[in-house]
Amino acid sequence: MSQFKKLKRGPQGNWWLWALLISAATFFILMKLTDYSSGVRSLKYSEFLYYVEQDKVASVKVDQQNVSGALRDGTFFETTVPATFQDWDMLRQHQVLVSIAYPIGFFWYIVLLLLLVGLPLVIWLLLRQSRGGGYMSGGSSVFSMGKSKARMYLPSQIKTRFDSVAGAAEAKEDLADVVDFLKNPEKYHRLGAKLPRGVLLVGAPGNGKTLLARAVAGEANCRFFSISGSDFIEVFVGVGAARVRDLFEQARRNAPSIIFIDEIDAVGRQRGGGLGGGNDEREQTLNQLLTEMDGFADFDKSVVVLAATNRPDVLDKALLRPGRFDRQVIVPYPDVTSRQQILEVHARGVKIDTSVDLHKIARGTPGFTGADLENLINEAAIDASKKDNDRVTIVEFEEARDRMLLGKRSSTIVLSEHERNLTAFHEAGHAIVTLMLPEATDPLHKVTIIPRGPALGVTHSLPERDKYSRSEEEMRAEIMVCLGGRIAEMVVLGAASTGAYSDFKRASEIARNMVCYYGMSPVLGTIVYDPSERAFPYSSETARTIDNEVQRIMSECNQRATEIIVANRDKIDMLAHALLERETLTASEVYQLLGIQPREQHLLS
DSSP: OHHHHHHHOSTTTTHHHHHHHHHHHHHHHHHHHHHHHHTEEEOOHHHHHHHHHTTOEEEEEEETTEEEEEETTSOEEEEEOOTTOOTHHHHHHTTOEEEEOOOOOHHHHHHHHHHHHHHHHHHHHHHHHHHHOSTTTTOOOGGGTTSOOOEEEOGGGOOOOGGGSOSOHHHHHHHHHHHHHHHOHHHHHTTTOOOOOEEEEEOOTTSSHHHHHHHHHHHHTOEEEEEEGGGGOOSSTTHHHHHHHHHHHHHHHTOSEEEEEETGGGTOBOSSOSSSTTOSHHHHHHHHHHHHHHTHHHHTOOEEEEEEESOGGGBOHHHHSTTTSOEEEEOOOOOHHHHHHHHHHHTTTSOBOTTOOHHHHHHTOTTOOHHHHHHHHHHHHHHHHHTTOSSBOHHHHHHHHHHHHHOOBOSSOOOOHHHHHHHHHHHHHHHHHHHHOTTTSOOEEEEEOSOBTTBSOEEEEOOSSOOSOOOHHHHHHHHHHHHHHHHHIIIIISOOOGGGHHHHHHHHHHHHHHHHTSOOOTTTOSOOOOTTOSSSOOOHHHHHHHHHHHHHHHHHHHHHHHHHHHHTHHHHHHHHHHHHHHSEEEHHHHHHHHTOOOOTTOOOO
16 A cells, blocks of 8 residues: 555656646635626726716726726726727726726737646646656656666567577676576565675676576566666756666565666766765665665565676775675677677677688787677678678678778878888888787788878787787887887988887886786886875885886887897898788788798788
């Protein structure tokens, strides 16, 4: 019974009260008008003149030919005078108060008519929207401002299952416990286990957090409420908290159910940073969310809150404690096996040539999210469609990947012969250092002097496998590859260009990370020196030592890379001249040109 009363509270439950009040007010006004009109006496013109002569008229109001007024005994009257009425002196002689009504034009009559007709219509529309403006109809009237904006999906509407989500094996394993609890709560209650109240999905954008949440609802065969964290926040204080209450009431009425809050960091950030002592609208909304999540046990309903964020570090600690969000499920970047599975899912509706090996494409796309892989297939399909091809070939996939990694091929930048020559030797320097350090660098994939994005040329390497850690040797090798372009320019042409800026920036970043974060400096040892960490700042002397160590690493790598370039000067010339002639060379072409044995693990052509 108490739950039924809750359904009737609020503007949507009291629409009939508003209608009753408006009807009563309208009835009262009509009664007053009726009483006034019933006490007005209609006089003939001759009677009006007689009453004036007998000093019985107290006042009149003239509205063109219509005259209304009051007799001295308090009786109201009305009459019509001729258009040639000239008896103004008589009215003045008998001390009649005369007032002239301002003539209302035809336009104002239309306005009054529209107000009389339109005002009831507007009231009716507001009442109608108040009755139907709930979360299912998407109403946004002022009466439904405190209602939740969440969309509810019935079990029959959710077709997503765990099989629909490629990869993310560990995340699906963690979420399978939630599904089992929603489907078989008695299995856990018999031993005293409690339902997890909240599960926080943490991962970079595009890795499938929302898809996993829908899969949980699909597997559990229960209602699914989806809302974004920003949908709670409004200009008016208290609206967000009201929406939180309404959302959880709906979820409890439809239990078992799942509430999914996407981008929860919009409402769940650390408290204490707002104006007015921190008691702003966002903090009130967060407080209500904390209260609702704590109150699940009182209702004994199977309601689980799933939330997604890529910024768990900014969330309030009260939100992350056990009893609210009991679990944090990491949704990582897909590994090579997961990337192949994702590619296979998105390739189902695309006509792909049989020669395309999705496993090789998966190996060549480390760091791609699920959304990136979907976009890769779509870009390749668009490129093949523009060429009027019957199938999507490996050429379109290579072009789509290069466009996503390196930028779009520029057709407007026209290099002079001097710039082409400089770019060719620069990229040859990168490539030769890569080839001469096979154990520490990723395999060479492609060298080109065709401008892409902001770069005038690119030397592109692809990893053989997913890497989760790097050695000092590998980091030094990457620095040497970055410096190889400028060294080749100086050794061959004896001049430096501005094209090495991005190389220097990347090399400096690696060297500084080695010193400050990875303990690869014998002078500073295994201590982390984070310049952004205000709690433990280091001294200016330590900062000077860090700079000296970074300079030492850069100098050692520069010396070693210079030795490689000088020792392989003939290969630099051969590769640069081939690039000037053909502009783009694949790894296999470079191996054949230079007479170098290809890496056994390098399978991409």
